[in-house]
Amino acid sequence: MxxxxxxxxxxxxxxxxxxxxxxxxxxxxxxxxxxxxxxxxxxxxxxxxxxxxxxxxxxxxxxxxxxxxxxxxxxxxxxxxxxxxxxxxxxxxxxxxxxxxxxxxxxxxxxxxxxxxxxxxxxxxxxxxxxxxxxxxxxxxxxxxxxxxxxxxxxxxxxxxxxxxxxxxxxxxxxxxxxxxxxxxxxxxxxxxxxxxSYQKDQERPLVEREWDGQWMWEEKDGKQEPRVTLYTNLFSERNPHVKTLDAAYRAFEVEMRQHACMVCHSPDNSNEMKQLLLLNYPNQALALRHENVTQIADKLMPPPVGIADDEERQNLLELAKAFAEAGDQALAYEGEQITATANGNKLSLKPFNFAF
Structure with missing residues (x-):
């Protein structure tokens, strides 16, 4: 020690x-x-x-x-x-x-x-x-x-x-x-x-070299998903009763999002060059966007430029987004985190992003 x-x-x-x-x-x-x-x-x-x-x-x-x-x-x-x-x-x-x-x-x-x-x-x-x-x-x-x-x-x-x-x-x-x-x-x-x-860097510090294989996520030989720190089991306490529900809600939402190419914009490489990037391709980091997802899908802004044309497909994705938002609120609230927007059935009280200080 x-x-x-x-x-x-x-x-x-x-x-x-x-x-x-x-x-x-x-x-x-x-x-x-x-x-x-x-x-x-x-x-x-x-x-x-x-x-x-x-x-x-x-x-x-x-x-x-x-x-x-x-x-x-x-x-x-x-x-x-x-x-x-x-x-x-x-x-x-x-x-x-x-x-x-x-x-x-x-x-x-x-x-x-x-x-x-x-x-x-x-x-x-x-x-x-x-x-x-x-x-x-x-x-x-x-x-x-x-x-x-x-x-x-x-x-x-x-x-x-x-x-x-x-x-x-x-x-x-x-x-x-x-x-x-x-x-x-x-x-x-x-x-x-x-x-x-910081802008200031110490260029004398020795560097560890790593080569990217093009995979944002991967599995180990034992089947464990990586990066492991992105999983809800790593983020929340073991006693949190909402983790399984949240993980299932995210996985269901993620599958449908991929069908509509949502991950193209919301991945770490920021191919859309957003000034304030929002990530969706990792479970824990998608929590920041959980309420905005609902707004964007409902207002036909996600995926850009005109959302999902098919009403049935859009409604399906919207319901999955609401379920993810609600489960995220419950899991975070259990940990004592502040929640200012909550999902409740088919109604959602939304807090839009506002970064003006």
Whole structure:
């Protein structure tokens, strides 16, 4: 077991433009990542409140994901579990989480970068856990946002099935993950709106070379589906009673979607060049689009440009989309995730995507 480092630091006064050092905690096995139980996400939307919340979040993430061997899957799983159950982080995340590459230094608004939209539980458990925190985080204010700087190293040596998808389908993207020096969490009014891999890269870091075989998904010899981290059994707790229903609903919806070429636009290669990409070809990542599916199909916008011409086929896909949305809501609600749109029979209360901050 790694020896816990005892770091002592004093927080500087909270005001705009001042960087706060944050203590890095290493080797703690507790799931209680809060360092100040008196802080509340809903207590105050002022600048000082955001800085205080951001500081505690940074401490908790550092505590959850300390430096380990970059191929240690057990450590990655422990990090993922702690991030999934980190209450303050959970409560501080927007329901639609943007994740992408920072295109310019000192420019942080996630809506102005090319990003992918994720459910927040999926992002923190599946994506954030692929990094270790290798130095003291810091917090500052820039462009009207509170920015959490997480110094990171990417777990590049993990087994292929431990990654959310084969990042190496694009050598440029794979190298960007490996050379990223920071993950930047962007907060406004008490909510983390998105996260970016830093523009700054360490090009001296040794790279792990991988070659893509053209398959987004594959099966091992024992029949297990990969990437395994994309499955609902990996995302949700074992006690969640809605997982089987959700998986069946997604599989039924997926089969019909493929008949209408929906995966052409909604795959990681982003062939349609969407600025905010939405993925459908993986079970866990499809959760972000579960309500928008219903709107787009009903309004004859999906697949573009005019939807499904045959009324019976469109209605069939619409019912499958509603079933998937409802099952997704139930599974996420069981885990305590925020739900603002719910499916109920044939009626659906929809929340359209709105990324204006």
């Amino acid at each position: 790694l020896k816990r480092l005892k770091l002592r630091s004093q927080l500087l006064l909270f005001f705009a433009g001042i960087v706060l050092p944050v203590a890095l905690f290493i080797g703690c096995s507790s799931n209680n990542l809060s360092t100040n139980s008196n802080l509340s996400v809903n207590s105050d939307s002022s600048s000082n409140s955001d800085m205080a919340i951001a500081t505690e979040i940074a401490q908790g993430i550092a505590k959850a994901c300390p430096v380990t061997d970059l191929g240690d899957e057990k450590a990655q799983q422990q990090c993922a579990e702690k991030l999934a159950n980190f209450d303050l982080l959970h409560k501080s995340m927007s329901e639609d989480m943007l994740w992408g590459q920072q295109r310019e230094p000192n420019h942080y608004n996630p809506t102005e970068h090319e990003t992918t939209v994720f459910n927040p539980l999926v992002w923190r458990r599946t994506y954030l856990s692929t990094f270790v925190i290798n130095d003291e985080p810091k917090v500052e204010e820039q462009e009207g946002f509170t920015i959490i700087h997480l110094p990171v190293m990417f777990r590049k040596k993990l087994d292929m099935g431990a990654f959310p998808y084969p990042f190496w389908h694009s050598p440029k993207k794979w190298d960007a993950y490996q050379q990223a020096t920071e993950v930047l969490l962007v907060m406004k009014e008490g909510k983390i709106k998105g996260a970016l891999r």
